[in-house]
Amino acid sequence: MKPTTGDLEAACRDIADACRVMAARGLADGVLGHVSMRVDAEHLLVRCRGPHERGLAFTEPADIRLVDLDGQGDLEGGYRIPAELPLHTEVLRARPEIRAVVHAHPFAVVAADLAGHRIRPLLGAYDIPGAQLAAGGIPVYPRAVLLRDRRLAAEMAATMGTRPVVVLRGHGLTTTGDDPAQAVLRAISIDTLARMILAVAGAGGTPADLPDEDLAELPDLGRGFTQTTAWRHELARLTGNQ
Structure with a gap:
C-alpha cells in the first residue's frame, strides 16, 4: 500500500524526534549521525543536511527527505543525503523485516571497543x-572507515547478520528496529552498557557476563513499558516536561 501524505508527515516527525533524542543522550555529537525509516520496497525517509545545518539537536521534520535506495529523490532547497546513506540502504536491502536504521557515534561504545x-x-x-x-x-565490524559505498556498507550488514546492533570499530554503531524509537532505545542501552563496562574496568574490576540463571530470571516487561513508556520519557526530556 502506498503511504499517504499524512503517513509521511507523521514519519518525518518521528524521525526528527529520534534525531533530537540521540543528540540529547550524547549518542551523536554535532552534525554527525542519522536516522532512516523504510517507506516501501524502494524508498526510505532519511535525515539529510540542509543549507543552514545546525546539528541533530535541532532537527526539524523538513530535514527528513524521501529518497530511493540509490539516494535519488526530494532534495530541493539545498538538502544533501548523508555520505553514509549506503549504511542504511544496504541494511534495508539485506533485511526486509527491518523498518528503521540508526547510525550514531557514542563515545563510550567506541572507547570500550578500542580498549x-x-x-x-x-x-x-x-x-x-x-x-x-x-x-x-x-x-x-572491524574497519574504522566511512561507509559511503555499497561494498563497505554490505560488509557491515554482513557482520551484523540477523542481530539488531553492530558496533563499528573506531567509528560508532548501527542499530535497527521496527521504528526509529526502538532503534534509538537500543542505541541508548548499548551506550549504557559500554559506560558501565568502562566504569567497572576503570575501578579495577573485570566486566563479566551476568550468570545464566540470573539472565533467565529477567522478565519480558512488554513493549508497552520498554518502548512506549520509555520513548514517552525520552520525548519529555527534550521539552523538560515531567
Whole structure:
C-alpha cells in the first residue's frame, strides 16, 4: 500500500524526534549521525543536511527527505543525503523485516571497543532490555572507515547478520528496529552498557557476563513499558516536561 501524505508527515516527525533524542543522550555529537525509516520496497525517509545545518539537536521534520535506495529523490532547497546513506540502504536491502536504521557515534561504545571490551550482558535489572539485547551477542565490524559505498556498507550488514546492533570499530554503531524509537532505545542501552563496562574496568574490576540463571530470571516487561513508556520519557526530556 502506498503511504499517504499524512503517513509521511507523521514519519518525518518521528524521525526528527529520534534525531533530537540521540543528540540529547550524547549518542551523536554535532552534525554527525542519522536516522532512516523504510517507506516501501524502494524508498526510505532519511535525515539529510540542509543549507543552514545546525546539528541533530535541532532537527526539524523538513530535514527528513524521501529518497530511493540509490539516494535519488526530494532534495530541493539545498538538502544533501548523508555520505553514509549506503549504511542504511544496504541494511534495508539485506533485511526486509527491518523498518528503521540508526547510525550514531557514542563515545563510550567506541572507547570500550578500542580498549578490547566487547559489549556484554553484565547488567541485570538495572537495564533489562539492554541485558537481553547484549545476551544475544553484539558483533563488531572491524574497519574504522566511512561507509559511503555499497561494498563497505554490505560488509557491515554482513557482520551484523540477523542481530539488531553492530558496533563499528573506531567509528560508532548501527542499530535497527521496527521504528526509529526502538532503534534509538537500543542505541541508548548499548551506550549504557559500554559506560558501565568502562566504569567497572576503570575501578579495577573485570566486566563479566551476568550468570545464566540470573539472565533467565529477567522478565519480558512488554513493549508497552520498554518502548512506549520509555520513548514517552525520552520525548519529555527534550521539552523538560515531567
